[in-house]
Amino acid sequence: MAFSSATATVSQNLTFASSNKLSFSHSSSSSSTSSFNFLSFPSFQSKFCKTIISSPQITRAHAPPSPSTTTTATSSFHGLCYVVGDNIDTDQIIPAEHLTLVPSNPDEYQKLGSFALIGLPDSYAVRFIDSGETKTKYSIIIAGDNFGCGSSREHAPVALGASGAAAVIAESYARIFFRNSVATGEVYPVESETRICEECRTGDVVTVELEENRLINHTTGKEYKLKPIGDAGPVIEAGGIFAYARKTGMIPTR
Amino acid sequence: MPQTSMASSLVAPPSTSFFHTKKDLNLSAFSSSSSSSSQRYQKHASRKICCSVSAPQQTQRQPSTTGSVKTAMTMTEKILARASQKEQVTPGDNIWVNVDILMTHDVCGPGSIGIFKNEFGKDAKVWDREKVVIIPDHYIFTSDERANRNVDILRDFCNEQNIKYFYDIKDLSNFKVNPDYKGVCHIALAQEGHCRPGEVLLGTDSHTCTAGAFGQFATGIGNTDAGFVLGAGKLLLKVPPTLRFVMDGEMPNYLLAKDLILQIIGEISVAGATYKSMEFVGSTVESLNMEERMTLCNMVVEAGGKNGVIPPDSITYKYLEGKTSVPYEPVYSDHQARFLSEYRFDVSKLEPLVAKPHSPDNRALARECKDVKINRVYIGSCTGGKTEDFMAAAKVFLASGKKVKVPTFLVPATQKVWMDVYSLPVPGSGGKTCSQIFEEAGCDTPASPSCGACLGGPKDTYARMNEPQVCVSTTNRNFPGRMGHREGEIYLASPYTAAASALTGYVTDPREFLQ
Ligand code: SF4
Numbered sequence: 172m173a174f175s176s177a178t179a180t181v182s183q184n185l186t187f188a189s190s191n192k193l194s195f196s197h198s199s200s201s202s203s204t205s206s207f208n209f210l211s212f213p214s215f216q217s218k219f220c221k222t223i224i225s226s227p228q229i230t231r232a233h234a235p236p237s238p239s240t241t242t243t244a245t246s247s248f249h250g251l252c253y254v255v256g257d258n259i260d261t262d263q264i265i266p267a268e269h270l271t272l273v274p275s276n277p278d279e280y281q282k283l284g285s286f287a288l289i290g291l292p293d294s295y296a297v298r299f300i301d302s303g304e305t306k307t308k309y310s311i312i313i314a315g316d317n318f319g320c321g322s323s324r325e326h327a328p329v330a331l332g333a334s335g336a337a338a339v340i341a342e343s344y345a346r347i348f349f350r351n352s353v354a355t356g357e358v359y360p361v362e363s364e365t366r367i368c369e370e371c372r373t374g375d376v377v378t379v380e381l382e383e384n385r386l387i388n389h390t391t392g393k394e395y396k397l398k399p400i401g402d403a404g405p406v407i408e409a410g411g412i413f414a415y416a417r418k419t420g421m422i423p424t425r
Numbered sequence: 426m427p428q429t430s431m432a433s434s435l436v437a438p439p440s441t442s443f444f445h446t447k448k449d450l451n452l453s454a455f456s457s458s459s460s461s462s463s464q465r466y467q468k469h470a471s472r473k474i475c476c477s478v479s480a481p482q483q484t485q486r487q488p489s490t491t492g493s494v495k496t497a498m499t500m501t502e503k504i505l506a507r508a509s510q511k512e513q514v515t516p517g518d519n520i521w522v523n524v525d526i527l528m529t530h531d532v533c534g535p536g537s538i539g540i541f542k543n544e545f546g547k548d549a550k551v552w553d554r555e556k557v558v559i560i561p562d563h564y565i566f567t568s569d570e571r572a573n574r575n576v577d578i579l580r581d582f583c584n585e586q587n588i589k590y591f592y593d594i595k596d597l598s599n600f601k602v603n604p605d606y607k608g609v610c611h612i613a614l615a616q617e618g619h620c621r622p623g624e625v626l627l628g629t630d631s632h633t634c635t636a637g638a639f640g641q642f643a644t645g646i647g648n649t650d651a652g653f654v655l656g657a658g659k660l661l662l663k664v665p666p667t668l669r670f671v672m673d674g675e676m677p678n679y680l681l682a683k684d685l686i687l688q689i690i691g692e693i694s695v696a697g698a699t700y701k702s703m704e705f706v707g708s709t710v711e712s713l714n715m716e717e718r719m720t721l722c723n724m725v726v727e728a729g730g731k732n733g734v735i736p737p738d739s740i741t742y743k744y745l746e747g748k749t750s751v752p753y754e755p756v757y758s759d760h761q762a763r764f765l766s767e768y769r770f771d772v773s774k775l776e777p778l779v780a781k782p783h784s785p786d787n788r789a790l791a792r793e794c795k796d797v798k799i800n801r802v803y804i805g806s807c808t809g810g811k812t813e814d815f816m817a818a819a820k821v822f823l824a825s826g827k828k829v830k831v832p833t834f835l836v837p838a839t840q841k842v843w844m845d846v847y848s849l850p851v852p853g854s855g856g857k858t859c860s861q862i863f864e865e866a867g868c869d870t871p872a873s874p875s876c877g878a879c880l881g882g883p884k885d886t887y888a889r890m891n892e893p894q895v896c897v898s899t900t901n902r903n904f905p906g907r908m909g910h911r912e913g914e915i916y917l918a919s920p921y922t923a924a925a926s927a928l929t930g931y932v933t934d935p936r937e938f939l940q
Pocket residue numbers: 563609610611630632805806807808875876879880900901
């Protein structure tokens with residue numbers, strides 16, 4: 172099958188896509204590929220990736236976040252989850268009025284984080300970031316279909332990462348959001364096999380085990396299967412699009 | 426055998442989750458969809474390939490049965506093959522693509538420039554100063570200091586890099602004294618001759634796909650990717666499979682391209698084309714002018730699409746005359762090219778549509794929403810703020826001879842559109858311009874060209890929804906908060922439907938005035 176080789180590459184390198192342990196059907200693999208759009212994963216490093224990737228020389232595109240991670244093991248993270256529905260678009264993740272903030276500026280990076288998911292309608296009574304706070308207490312976002320649809324603003328994954336979120340577990344992603352998430356290394360975009368968003372509630376305690384492609388909800392005691400990263404592998408292996416391009420002589424080494 | 430495995434990897438997805446299907450699609454396809462609007466987004470339903478409104482004889486073409494020639498490719502595949510100097514590419518291939526134009530604007534430009542400098546060095550030069558086009562357009566007429574600063578960052582960069590195409594604005598009090606200033610980037614790109622058949626255009630804006638109307642590959646990217654392109658002039662892209670939309674039949678005089686694309690998005694959902702290319706063909710598409718073709722391609726991203734594409738023809742070449750001196754070479758899909766799926770529509774049977782809050786695929790007939798009371802109408806943006814869009818709105822006002830019942834905001838996309846609104850005679854009006862007709866109808870005076878309230882923007886943005894109101898808008902997105910207030914309700918519609926709704930104060934089918 173055309174897309175599976177890359178999955179294998181990831182598992183060798185990062186140990187979170189263990190295709191040797193789980194075998195995925197043709198259908199699941201090709202549907203996960205469908206949301207991966209084009210590839211490029213520069214600077215694939217962030218607070219949680221530091222514990223996953225053993226190559227600290229990689230730089231990230233945006234300002235460094237403060238250490239608010241709840242990562243407990245080398246390839247898992249643990250914390251409270253925040254649950255949203257389908258088609259959470261970039262206007263809800265970071266409303267346009269805040270787009271004047273430039274993510275590569277450290278102060279403005281922090282500020283962006285404080286507005287993460289502020290555009291969710293009032294029906295979300297429990298807010299992602301408590302009023303008066305600048306960081307979220309939810310390190311894992313659980314969503315339905317088509318998370319991050321809408322604009323191409325990289326501010327969206329950056330805002331989530333800057334707020335202290337480590338991962339999004341969604342049933343599927345919009346193309347540009349997925350690419351931007353990996354490109355910036357701000358949040359880890361993982362696809363779930365099933366509609367976890369209907370079975371988890373905001374505030375549940377969850378653990379995401381990348382190596383096992385598994386999410387455990389400790390509050391309900393249920394476990395869910397996650398999809399492996401797919402063909403993002405070769406570029407991640409190189410350490411992102413900039414590193415990949417340098418390695419292959421596409422752009423000069425520094 | 427390679428042929429077979431190729432075919433199977435292309436055929437397989439539709440039967441899995443590549444398609445988020447509706448229940449039953451039959452002759453009254455779109456009225457039925459509105460009744461299921463509460464649960465409009467049904468995933469993993471029964472498989473469905475061809476949503477045929479009126480051509481039931483057409484079903485999916487099995488790629489393997491077309492007697493494929495080995496080199497048969499779609500337009501998108503051909504453009505990407507040429508840009509990567511390959512004989513042939515196949516959907517799923519990851520290839521390095523040479524970029525013909527990189528566009529950025531005031532919202533994403535400063536971040537992209539920051540990444541470019543971080544990665545390539547403080548003194549780095551862009552790969553080609555004539556291929557970078559920088560267009561301030563989003564947050565221009567505002568006193569927001571950061572927004573103003575962002576335009577300054579663009580200006581400094583363009584000076585430093587000697588960027589050839591920078592459409593600057595310095596005097597915010599009167600856009601007309603800024604001859605370089607254009608307005609909404611996607612329309613400016615076309616009007617300034619940067620959209621050319623066969624080329625690759627990337628932009629830090631999701632509606633970069635608009636340029637596919639010229640038969641080129643155009644898609645939106647993030648800041649990090651743009652930072653890379655600025656230095657390298659190329660980007661690693663994955664070749665998308667193509668969905669083909671065949672639209673035949675004479676376009677009724679109450680429909681516009683906006684109705685066609687709302688029809689399609691309602692059909693395939695906001696994720697129906699995720700990662701895929703959407704190709705528009707057929708006699709209806711051939712009859713559309715360039716601005717209408719741009720509307721069609723503009724909203725492919727609302728279906729999740731990576732790019733949209735329309736085969737270039739004499740209408741395309743005519744539009745390009747005098748706009749560019751760069752030679753271009755159009756390409757076309759081979760007869761035996763493999764399409765993931767084909768959809769057919771008989772346009773003569775469609776009716777005016779809206780997308781109800783809060784999703785572009787929440788389709789309904791305009792007449793089904795006639796009891797929806799509205800507070801305002803907005804005509805503008807890269808989707809519905811072009812010259813032809815204002816002409817269409819003026820036509821409805823002219824036909825009715827009445828005054829609008831709700832505040833009606835008009836935001837021309839670019840300075841050129843603004844001038845057209847004030848100078849071009851509206852057919853059948855005895856020589857009146859759009860601006861005269863709008864004034865007689867009681868609309869707000871056309872505003873300074875920019876993105877305006879299409880995406881909300883800073884609080885002092887003209888026509889921003891600062892209250893939880895109901896708006897009929899010719900823009901492209903109606904997610905919560907898109908135009909400002911997160912409890913606001915936005916009905917996306919064509920300029921005809923928007924103008925008709927302004928006249929009644931309710932969502933209104935334009936046939937009430939056009940027939
Ligand atoms: S007009 Fe609206 S959709 Fe178009 S580029 Fe501007 S903000 Fe984006």
